[in-house]
Amino acid sequence: MQIQLRVNGRDLEVDVPPMKRLLDLLREEAELTGTKEGCGEGECGACSILIDGRLSNACLIPAVQAQGAEIVTVEGVAGENLHPVQEMFIKHVGTQCGICTPGMIVAAKALLEVNPSPSRDEIREAIAGNLCRCTGYQKIIDAIEEASSLLQKEASRA
Amino acid sequence: MAQPVGQNVFRVDGKAKVTGEALYIDDLRIPDTLWGMTIRSKVARGKIRSITYDPTFDWTGITCVDHRDIPQEGKNIVALIEDDQPALASDEILHMYEPIVLLACEDPERLEEASHHVQIDVEPLPSVLSIEESRKADVVIRRDDNVLSRLNIDKGDVDAGMAEADVIIEGEYSVSWQEQMYIETNGILAMPREDGGITIYGSLQCPYYIHNALQHLLGIGGEKVQVIQAVTGGGFGGKEDYPSIISCHAALLARKAGKPVKIIYDRGEDVASTTKRHPAVMRYRTGLKNDGTLVAMEILADFDAGAYVTLSPVVLSRGLIHATGAYRVPNVRIRGHMYATNTPPNGAFRGFGNPQVTFAAEQNIEHIAAQMGLDPIAFRRHNMLHEGDTTCTSQILKESVGGEECMDRVLEECKFDQLKAETEAFNAKAESEGSELRRGVGFSLFFHGGGFTGNGEERLKGRVDISLTENGGARIFTGSTDIGQGTLTIFPQIAAGELGLPMELVEMAEPDTDKVPDSGPTVASRTCMVVGRVVQRAAQDLIQSMVKAVGEGQELTYDPSKLAFMKGDEVFCTWKEASEKIRQTPAWPMRVETVYQGDPSIVWDEVAYRGDAYPVFSWGADVAVVEVNMDTFEIKMLALHTAEDVGKAINPLLVEGQIEGGTLQGIGYAVMEELKMKDGAVLNHRMTNYIIPTSLDAPEIHTYIVEVPYSNGPYGAKGVGELPMDGPAPAVAAAISMATGAHVCEIPFTPEKLQRALSAQSA
Numbered sequence: 001m002q003i004q005l006r007v008n009g010r011d012l013e014v015d016v017p018p019m020k021r022l023l024d025l026l027r028e029e030a031e032l033t034g035t036k037e038g039c040g041e042g043e044c045g046a047c048s049i050l051i052d053g054r055l056s057n058a059c060l061i062p063a064v065q066a067q068g069a070e071i072v073t074v075e076g077v078a079g080e081n082l083h084p085v086q087e088m089f090i091k092h093v094g095t096q097c098g099i100c101t102p103g104m105i106v107a108a109k110a111l112l113e114v115n116p117s118p119s120r121d122e123i124r125e126a127i128a129g130n131l132c133r134c135t136g137y138q139k140i141i142d143a144i145e146e147a148s149s150l151l152q153k154e155a156s157r158a
Numbered sequence: 159m160a161q162p163v164g165q166n167v168f169r170v171d172g173k174a175k176v177t178g179e180a181l182y183i184d185d186l187r188i189p190d191t192l193w194g195m196t197i198r199s200k201v202a203r204g205k206i207r208s209i210t211y212d213p214t215f216d217w218t219g220i221t222c223v224d225h226r227d228i229p230q231e232g233k234n235i236v237a238l239i240e241d242d243q244p245a246l247a248s249d250e251i252l253h254m255y256e257p258i259v260l261l262a263c264e265d266p267e268r269l270e271e272a273s274h275h276v277q278i279d280v281e282p283l284p285s286v287l288s289i290e291e292s293r294k295a296d297v298v299i300r301r302d303d304n305v306l307s308r309l310n311i312d313k314g315d316v317d318a319g320m321a322e323a324d325v326i327i328e329g330e331y332s333v334s335w336q337e338q339m340y341i342e343t344n345g346i347l348a349m350p351r352e353d354g355g356i357t358i359y360g361s362l363q364c365p366y367y368i369h370n371a372l373q374h375l376l377g378i379g380g381e382k383v384q385v386i387q388a389v390t391g392g393g394f395g396g397k398e399d400y401p402s403i404i405s406c407h408a409a410l411l412a413r414k415a416g417k418p419v420k421i422i423y424d425r426g427e428d429v430a431s432t433t434k435r436h437p438a439v440m441r442y443r444t445g446l447k448n449d450g451t452l453v454a455m456e457i458l459a460d461f462d463a464g465a466y467v468t469l470s471p472v473v474l475s476r477g478l479i480h481a482t483g484a485y486r487v488p489n490v491r492i493r494g495h496m497y498a499t500n501t502p503p504n505g506a507f508r509g510f511g512n513p514q515v516t517f518a519a520e521q522n523i524e525h526i527a528a529q530m531g532l533d534p535i536a537f538r539r540h541n542m543l544h545e546g547d548t549t550c551t552s553q554i555l556k557e558s559v560g561g562e563e564c565m566d567r568v569l570e571e572c573k574f575d576q577l578k579a580e581t582e583a584f585n586a587k588a589e590s591e592g593s594e595l596r597r598g599v600g601f602s603l604f605f606h607g608g609g610f611t612g613n614g615e616e617r618l619k620g621r622v623d624i625s626l627t628e629n630g631g632a633r634i635f636t637g638s639t640d641i642g643q644g645t646l647t648i649f650p651q652i653a654a655g656e657l658g659l660p661m662e663l664v665e666m667a668e669p670d671t672d673k674v675p676d677s678g679p680t681v682a683s684r685t686c687m688v689v690g691r692v693v694q695r696a697a698q699d700l701i702q703s704m705v706k707a708v709g710e711g712q713e714l715t716y717d718p719s720k721l722a723f724m725k726g727d728e729v730f731c732t733w734k735e736a737s738e739k740i741r742q743t744p745a746w747p748m749r750v751e752t753v754y755q756g757d758p759s760i761v762w763d764e765v766a767y768r769g770d771a772y773p774v775f776s777w778g779a780d781v782a783v784v785e786v787n788m789d790t791f792e793i794k795m796l797a798l799h800t801a802e803d804v805g806k807a808i809n810p811l812l813v814e815g816q817i818e819g820g821t822l823q824g825i826g827y828a829v830m831e832e833l834k835m836k837d838g839a840v841l842n843h844r845m846t847n848y849i850i851p852t853s854l855d856a857p858e859i860h861t862y863i864v865e866v867p868y869s870n871g872p873y874g875a876k877g878v879g880e881l882p883m884d885g886p887a888p889a890v891a892a893a894i895s896m897a898t899g900a901h902v903c904e905i906p907f908t909p910e911k912l913q914r915a916l917s918a919q920s921a
Binding site for chain 2: 027032033034035036037038039040041043044046073074075077078082086089090091092093095096097098099100101102105120123124125127128129130131132133134135136137138139140141
């Protein structure tokens with residue numbers, strides 16, 4: 001099936017078999033390997049992406065369902081500079097082995113877009129669908145907390 | 159230059175990881191790559207009668223491999239400690255996930271279809287599925303008695319000690335499997351070479367293990383095997399030895415197909431087939447004086463090895479050496495066994511035998527304190543190891559014994575007495591108000607030997623090279639890998655600290671066996687402490703080589719703070735001048751090779767299992783706070799405080815990251831992570847049913863770094879990788895006991911087990 005979608009601001013037109021997962025379309029046809037597969041059943045969140053602004057697991061979605069959708073993957077989070085969430089993951093060492101990091105970054109961005117100043121508990125809630133086996137989540141939460149205050153400062157300056 | 163050691167230098171791989179640019183094994187795209195898959199046994203024990211490839215099926219484009227494809231000059235083994243595990247089963251099947259046939263095809267759908275056209279006819283045989291069945295030996299599956307490895311540790315005279323004791327207390331503790339559950343599953347890419355050799359890319363911890371295994375399997379020289387580590391999405395021991403098996407499989411397929419072959423396990427295959435933490439049953443008999451002084455301890459520790467030896471003898475060794483806990487016991491008798499069962503072979507997982515025994519040893523301490531009416535903290539303080547004391551292997555602790563400092567620090571930071579009083583008040587109020595919630599606070603003390611046992615490091619002689627680079631910097635060559643813990647960052651910190659160079663001028667060579675020497679495996683909490691020390695000494699050796707090359711025979715010293723070679727108080731030449739000059743001399747290219755030098759005073763008797771078991775120990779103390787719902791038996795972690803003596807934190811934030819991550823794995827081990835096995839099959843091999851902690855299950859983890867330096871570590875550093883895994887389970891268990899009154903003798907202590915324990919106690 002022929003579908004059109006927009007990935008990280010780039011228009012794509014691809015021919016996909018009906019059973020192909022959006023995850024595979026992104027990793028293969030779009031050559032965006034930042035989105036990872038950890039379980040293939042929506043449990044780990046390593047494949048988290050934004051579909052029309054909504055946090056989703058790319059492994060659970062048939063590619064054909066993305067017809068006309070606007071998709072953001074980890075590769076689309078940074079602009080000219082890194083996104084504050086990315087900067088803070090580096091500063092607080094919110095990444096160790098890094099395999100969950102792309103999904104975590106996308107989930108954090110999604111959270112801060114709807115809740116610019118989340119509490120630590122709200123951050124825990126927001127990333128509960130993203131498993132990390134390295135960090136104990138402590139430094140990930142620290143990173144998202146400071147990214148939130150950075151974004152707020154930026155917003156108040158603007 | 160500010161000294162980078164001790165600073166929170168950013169991870170050098172941080173940017174690539176937060177942008178998605180870091181390339182893991184499944185992200186590598188090589189044209190013409192075939193997908194490989196493994197067909198496994200469907201019985202726990204049996205004998206292969208025949209392997210048939212359906213003659214009516216069109217096999218075009220499909221490569222099939224079984225044991226008959228292993229070259230004559232090679233050997234059907236996965237070389238490790240013992241050569242008992244075949245790369246592909248040829249006759250005997252010893253567990254449910256034994257690999258038998260391999261297939262490869264460009265099209266994954268055809269591959270899947272083809273897998274249904276391989277018939278493996280197996281005659282099932284009676285199996286042994288638990289430690290108890292293996293011990294009984296009604297069915298013998300391995301050797302004469304199902305024992306794959308045994309070990310004794312003796313100290314003093316246990317019988318005399320027990321006779322002298324006022325009180326003798328017994329207890330039995332058991333622990334189950336634990337799955338590493340790295341978020342990236344195992345994966346290997348093998349590329350055939352024209353010279354008959356093989357190149358491997360993979361998610362792995364120990365490139366030289368694979369390098370060795372492929373030489374044995376294929377019967378080729380080391381120069382024909384190249385192993386390159388891709389960015390690796392977590393290991394925790396789970397990618398120590400198993401990647402050798404997948405590499406053997408991918409290599410056989412790639413050689414036969416003449417094309418690159420990639421094998422990426424899906425989650426179910428990974429959880430079910432690859433190694434896990436060893437289950438164990440541990441019986442303690444402890445003799446004490448009335449004042450609480452430990453006088454004798456007798457321990458029987460039986461571990462479940464699974465079907466093959468893998469690393470089990472070393473797990474047994476590390477477990478037994480820590481089995482008396484961080485305490486002074488004058489008379490000790492420990493008997494340990496690794497029993498064979500028809501379950502997937504168990505292997506390395508962070509802690510390597512220690513989390514099992516520390517749970518038992520610390521629960522034993524708690525139960526003794528409860529039975530004798532002693533305060534558990536004071537009881538520990540009375541018996542804990544200090545400098546000059548001896549461990550169960552009669553090792554005299556000569557330096558860097560931070561146990562008491564950790565204990566004091568964590569108790570002070572969490573305001574333990576106040577916390578306990580508040581918790582008691584909470585429970586009293588809950589009881590009077592009829593609330594179902596109860597809280598508890600629990601403590602644990604633990605230690606972990608760094609590096610290989612005894613003279614292991616001396617024998618291994620891990621090597622690191624450092625070269626001068628074109629741009630006047632230094633490049634480190636090491637086989638130690640970064641699997642998330644931060645090797646790529648801390649090694650340059652150590653070298654930059656020694657050389658006075660800015661971090662940007664110190665780089666790490668690619669982890670490729672064609673380029674880097676064997677520094678020993680990335681295991682055993684040895685990377686920073688042992689290999690980091692070699693990095694430091696290699697940097698010093700580089701300075702000496704530079705002095706020789708530019709010093710015109712004069713006595714020069716090097717001052718890293720001035721980045722200059724000194725003659726007395728005068729600058730002789732700067733680093734920059736020296737490195738430029740060397741490029742014009744025959745000394746260029748300049749590369750030094752440095753090997754590990756241990757402390758010559760280490761004495762270890764491998765036969766008697768007595769002496770200096772480890773060069774040094776790291777120490778820790780945890781305080782866990784839990785809340786239990788007495789209606790639903792849900793166990794919620796409220797907080798965990800931990801103080802850990804790491805000698806010196808080369809990069810404090812990375813050390814905290816190690817501690818927090820290991821601590822949460824320990825919490826999972828205590829109350830959540832339960833692997834269910836039936837008839838030798840893993841029932842819950844998915845992330846939906848083998849549950850690891852999410853951000854909502856994790857408490858706030860409060861970490862306090864303690865630094866009691868070790869003289870032969872880089873800048874005083876000791877191991878930290880495994881230590882944090884050892885303490886949480888007993889601290890959480892003690893907290894649950896306080897909250898509920900349940901005796902916690904087994905983990906994972908799930909709500910179901912809590913309910914069972916409480917009803918058994920009230921009966």
